[in-house]
Amino acid sequence: MPRNIYVKHRPAVIGAGITLFRRRMLETPKELAWIAAKQALDEAGLTLKDIDCVVIGSAPDTFDGVHMKGEYLADGAGGVGKPTMRVFVGGATGVMVPIAAWWHVASGHCRTVLAVAEEKMSSADIPHPQAVFRYIWDPVTEVPLQPNLIWIFAMEMHRYMYKCHASKEDIALVSVKNKRNALDHPAAQVAANITVEDVLKSEVLVWPVQLLDISPVSDGAAAFVVASEDVARRQTDTPVWIDGVGWALDTTSWTNRDLAFPEYANVAAQMAYRMAGITNPRREIDVAEVYDPFDYKELHHMEGLGLAKKCEAPILTREGVTQRDGDLPINPSGGLLGVGNPIAAAGVMKVAEIYWQLVGKAGKRQVKKPVYTGLAHAWGDLMQASTVVVMRV
Amino acid sequence: MMTRVAIIGVGWYGFRPMVEELSFREMMFEAAVRAYEDAGGINPRTDVDAFASCQEDFWEGIAIADEFAPEPIGGTLKPVYTTPGDGLQCVASAYMLIKTGQFDVIVAESHAKPSDIVNLHDVMLFAMDPITMRPLAIPNYHALAALEAQSYMARFNVPREALAYVVAKDKRNALRNERASYGANITVDDVLNAPYVASPLTKLDIAPYSDAAAVVVLASEDVARRYTDTPIWLDGIHWVTEDPALEFHEWSFPVHAMRAAEAAYKMAGIQDPAKEISFAEVDNRYSFKELQFIEALKLAPMGEAHKYMVEGMFDIDGLIPVNPSGGALGEGVPFEVHGLARLIDAVLQLRGEAGRMQVSKAEKAVVHSWRGVPTTTSVVAVLSR
Numbered sequence: 131m132p133r134n135i136y137v138k139h140r141p142a143v144i145g146a147g148i149t150l151f152r153r154r155m156l157e158t159p160k161e162l163a164w165i166a167a168k169q170a171l172d173e174a175g176l177t178l179k180d181i182d183c184v185v186i187g188s189a190p191d192t193f194d195g196v197h198m199k200g201e202y203l204a205d206g207a208g209g210v211g212k213p214t215m216r217v218f219v220g221g222a223t224g225v226m227v228p229i230a231a232w233w234h235v236a237s238g239h240c241r242t243v244l245a246v247a248e249e250k251m252s253s254a255d256i257p258h259p260q261a262v263f264r265y266i267w268d269p270v271t272e273v274p275l276q277p278n279l280i281w282i283f284a285m286e287m288h289r290y291m292y293k294c295h296a297s298k299e300d301i302a303l304v305s306v307k308n309k310r311n312a313l314d315h316p317a318a319q320v321a322a323n324i325t326v327e328d329v330l331k332s333e334v335l336v337w338p339v340q341l342l343d344i345s346p347v348s349d350g351a352a353a354f355v356v357a358s359e360d361v362a363r364r365q366t367d368t369p370v371w372i373d374g375v376g377w378a379l380d381t382t383s384w385t386n387r388d389l390a391f392p393e394y395a396n397v398a399a400q401m402a403y404r405m406a407g408i409t410n411p412r413r414e415i416d417v418a419e420v421y422d423p424f425d426y427k428e429l430h431h432m433e434g435l436g437l438a439k440k441c442e443a444p445i446l447t448r449e450g451v452t453q454r455d456g457d458l459p460i461n462p463s464g465g466l467l468g469v470g471n472p473i474a475a476a477g478v479m480k481v482a483e484i485y486w487q488l489v490g491k492a493g494k495r496q497v498k499k500p501v502y503t504g505l506a507h508a509w510g511d512l513m514q515a516s517t518v519v520v521m522r523v
Numbered sequence: 524m525m526t527r528v529a530i531i532g533v534g535w536y537g538f539r540p541m542v543e544e545l546s547f548r549e550m551m552f553e554a555a556v557r558a559y560e561d562a563g564g565i566n567p568r569t570d571v572d573a574f575a576s577c578q579e580d581f582w583e584g585i586a587i588a589d590e591f592a593p594e595p596i597g598g599t600l601k602p603v604y605t606t607p608g609d610g611l612q613c614v615a616s617a618y619m620l621i622k623t624g625q626f627d628v629i630v631a632e633s634h635a636k637p638s639d640i641v642n643l644h645d646v647m648l649f650a651m652d653p654i655t656m657r658p659l660a661i662p663n664y665h666a667l668a669a670l671e672a673q674s675y676m677a678r679f680n681v682p683r684e685a686l687a688y689v690v691a692k693d694k695r696n697a698l699r700n701e702r703a704s705y706g707a708n709i710t711v712d713d714v715l716n717a718p719y720v721a722s723p724l725t726k727l728d729i730a731p732y733s734d735a736a737a738v739v740v741l742a743s744e745d746v747a748r749r750y751t752d753t754p755i756w757l758d759g760i761h762w763v764t765e766d767p768a769l770e771f772h773e774w775s776f777p778v779h780a781m782r783a784a785e786a787a788y789k790m791a792g793i794q795d796p797a798k799e800i801s802f803a804e805v806d807n808r809y810s811f812k813e814l815q816f817i818e819a820l821k822l823a824p825m826g827e828a829h830k831y832m833v834e835g836m837f838d839i840d841g842l843i844p845v846n847p848s849g850g851a852l853g854e855g856v857p858f859e860v861h862g863l864a865r866l867i868d869a870v871l872q873l874r875g876e877a878g879r880m881q882v883s884k885a886e887k888a889v890v891h892s893w894r895g896v897p898t899t900t901s902v903v904a905v906l907s908r
Contacts, residue, residue, distance in 0.1 A: 195653065214763075263586065
């Protein structure tokens with residue numbers, strides 16, 4: 131993997147957009163996609179006519195109950211008459227979208243890419259799309275056991291707590307921080323001023339996972355525009371370069387993995403760091419949006435991404451390092467725990483947040499220290515996939 | 524950056540109405556092993572930079588089916604991603620990855636087991652807009668194709684016999700193809716006399732389904748030459764999606780295929796496809812689609828493919844053989860594998876390894892895929908020896 135200085139068409143993010151994240155929104159998936167896409171185009175100062183290619187991100191088709199959802203979303207995402215491609219790695223799709231947008235531009239195949247992710251989880255089942263997750267398992271060996279997705283996360287959380295001597299209080303701090311950060315996010319669904327006490331008193335779903343440890347069911351869309359260097363320089367004085375991309379899938383057999391450390395996140399991050407020329411991520415990354423559908427996952431992923439040493443993330447969180455005014459702000463947007471989790475759109479929300487942080491447009495969410503290099507990360511499939519982008523101004 | 528992209532290995536398994544002996548993961552493994560062997564014995568654990576898998580959740584009966592992609596193709600803990608689209612879209616993304624200059628060897632994979640699906644018609648309803656189309660509960664989704672066929676035939680005065688000629692030609696070609704399960708020695712009259720599924724399409728006009736897995740290995744120019752003496756060059760590839768709303772899309776002509784072809788030809792530096800292309804592998808899920816796509820790919824003027832067709836121009840020994848493999852009518856439709864199947868047939872022709880279906884002149888090929896109703900995406904690739 132050579133350094134990205136060899137990339138001739140250096141791709142940059144030049145605009146982003148986001149809908150409200152809510153449960154049971156009235157808009158159709160196509161409409162949600164267009165609301166976000168239009169905002170991104172406006173911020174980039176472009177119209178659909180200027181867009182060469184479209185990349186669509188969406189997690190399982192079963193949520194929307196639409197087969198071939200990439201085809202279905204094509205008009206809402208602005209892809210009519212254009213090369214339109216959907217990418218998919220389960221929950222990690224949201225950050226696979228900028229990776230795909232990156233290769234569309236870096237290859238020289240397209241100069242401008244409109245990247246759109248949309249998810250409507252509320253259409254899947256009432257009261258909770260958990261039923262969809264009955265179909266994510268190995269159809270022969272696992273489905274007959276009727277597993278529930280939260281069970282395996284409970285196992286992983288338990289394992290992490292045991293291995294790292296992390297307490298429930300340590301982990302709850304993440305939920306408290308992110309939900310409070312989200313108070314400043316105009317699209318947020320479950321922003322709140324809560325305490326560790328509130329988390330520990332919330333309903334137990336599968337011990338040790340409680341209601342406030344977990345992100346909500348959401349509908350929403352997010353989008354951004356990626357352009358090649360010449361277009362980016364023409365449109366803006368502050369392009370945000372995508373300098374490194376990385377992604378990896380671990381084995382499908384989740385039972386064979388070390389649940390305490392996300393190896394797949396590490397492999398993906400190393401790939402992105404190598405491409406971006408980053409040798410010490412803890413020093414060189416100024417702000418990060420790591421995937422936090424559960425509060426322990428933020429800690430897990432910080433360690434996988436090399437932003438903390440193994441088992442160090444709970445300590446950094448306790449010391450306030452990951453706060454918005456800390457030395458390494460993590461999820462200043464409020465993350466999935468605060469803003470909401472329309473799966474693929476949540477990943478794109480993170481990319482958008484890093485873009486807004488780096489160009490200084492994050493408003494009340496703007497982190498205190500000056501930031502030049504940011505990282506967005508998403509995670510998915512059977513706890514096996516990670517996608518990472520490193521962005522710079 | 525200016526590196527060319529080559530196809531250095533192909534592998535496949537199945538192409539039968541029902542593969543009973545292997546699971547989809549085992550089929551993927553078999554196809555991958557063959558492709559890696561064909562690519563000069565590469566080791567996926569060390570020699571491949573990224574893996575692309577093309578599949579759709581509903582076909583698999585698994586939500587988040589891409590979870591199962593890494594292991595059977597040797598991609599565990601490596602960059603693997605899924606493109607829910609035809610296999611040729613995976614080839615397009617592999618092409619772009621190599622063109623970035625950051626990747627040297629990419630694997631594109633696709634698999635399908637239609638024989639596992641007990642309620643295919645219901646699955647198809649889920650592919651239609653939940654508000655405008657699904658409530659109509661179209662009793663047979665082939666009716667959408669039949670409407671397109673009616674529209675095309677009315678606009679260009681295409682006789683029913685030309686469609687039947689396509690079926691007879693392709694089924695006959697398929698008899699020479701070792702992968703084809705649906706080869707048959709039938710006549711135009713046999714097709715015309717078969718009962719209608721949805722007028723003007725008879726059962727013989729509609730490609731049946733088959734189970735299959737296919738794996739293709741792509742490499743940058745330098746690396747390709749290290750592994751093989753017969754790289755097949757991917758000179759151009761492009762894909763276009765038309766309006767997905769059935770209410771608004773162009774029923775009489777596949778504009779998506781034409782736009783994709785124009786861009787792919789431009790990339791490949793082809794001015795006059797009808798002169799420069801030696802043969803074509805195009806989508807023919809429905810007989811009339813082959814005629815439409817021949818025109819969209821500019822191998823015949825718009826609305827006139829049927830005339831050249833019945834004159835034998837697109838026969839296996841004609842001026843521009845189209846679907847010498849028999850295409851989907853001969854091999855069956857293994858969902859997203861379909862485009863890779865067309866590609867594999869073209870690669871073998873260009874290498875001169877197509878056996879009894881070998882065409883006499885195989886210098887430059889155009890390969891096309893479409894994803895069936897109700898989709899409006901086409902991918903077009905131009906290959907050369």
